[in-house]
Amino acid sequence: MENKIIIDAENAVFGRLCSYAAKKALEGNDVIIVNSEKIIITGNKENIIKTYRTKRARGGASRRGPHYPKIPFMILKRGIRGMLPDYRWGEGKQAFSRIKCYEGIPKEFEKREKIKFEDLNKNKYIKLEELSRKI
Numbered sequence: 054m055e056n057k058i059i060i061d062a063e064n065a066v067f068g069r070l071c072s073y074a075a076k077k078a079l080e081g082n083d084v085i086i087v088n089s090e091k092i093i094i095t096g097n098k099e100n101i102i103k104t105y106r107t108k109r110a111r112g113g114a115s116r117r118g119p120h121y122p123k124i125p126f127m128i129l130k131r132g133i134r135g136m137l138p139d140y141r142w143g144e145g146k147q148a149f150s151r152i153k154c155y156e157g158i159p160k161e162f163e164k165r166e167k168i169k170f171e172d173l174n175k176n177k178y179i180k181l182e183e184l185s186r187k188i
Contacts, residue, residue: 057083059162063091065170067132067181073170075136078148087158087167090125090182098179105188123188125181126154 058077062070070092074084094101108121122128133152139145155162 056081057085059085059087059165059167061088061158061167061169062086062129063088063169065092066175067092067094067129070170071129071132071136074133074152075148078133078151079137079144082151084152085162086126086129086152086154087162088156089129089154090156090180090185092125092129092181093175093178094181094184095175095178097177101179102184102187105184109188123185125185126156128181128185129154 060070060074070086074086078084105121108119109123111119111121122131130152133154134140134149137145137148140149
């Protein structure tokens with residue numbers, strides 16, 4: 054139990070949280086992220102939405118990739134996957150299997166101590182929940 058890290062992702066910046074989670078998973082810790090729909094992506098809302106729409110359109114309906122998810126916790130896992138050295142084999146694959154993301158807070162983690170990333174001094178941002186509704 055000592056190597057489990059529980060992160061409350063409410064109002065955390067997307068890229069900073071992804072890099073932190075990837076680093077801790079590579080060190081051998083189990084990383085559990087709750088409230089993944091409340092993460093913020095900084096920048097202009099219209100530009101962020103346009104960027105993610107083009108990424109999703111590139112995948113299309115074909116069996117080939119790249120496939121970009123629409124669900125908030127899957128968008129987060131895709132961001133963390135990009136920060137790992139190689140998610141398909143070796144230590145990157147093992148680290149990626151140690152990362153779990155949840156929307157909301159599951160009952161087994163409600164009473165546990167969580168790490169918080171508070172950084173809401175940004176003017177322009179969009180929450181991951183709102184982004185997933187608009188793409």
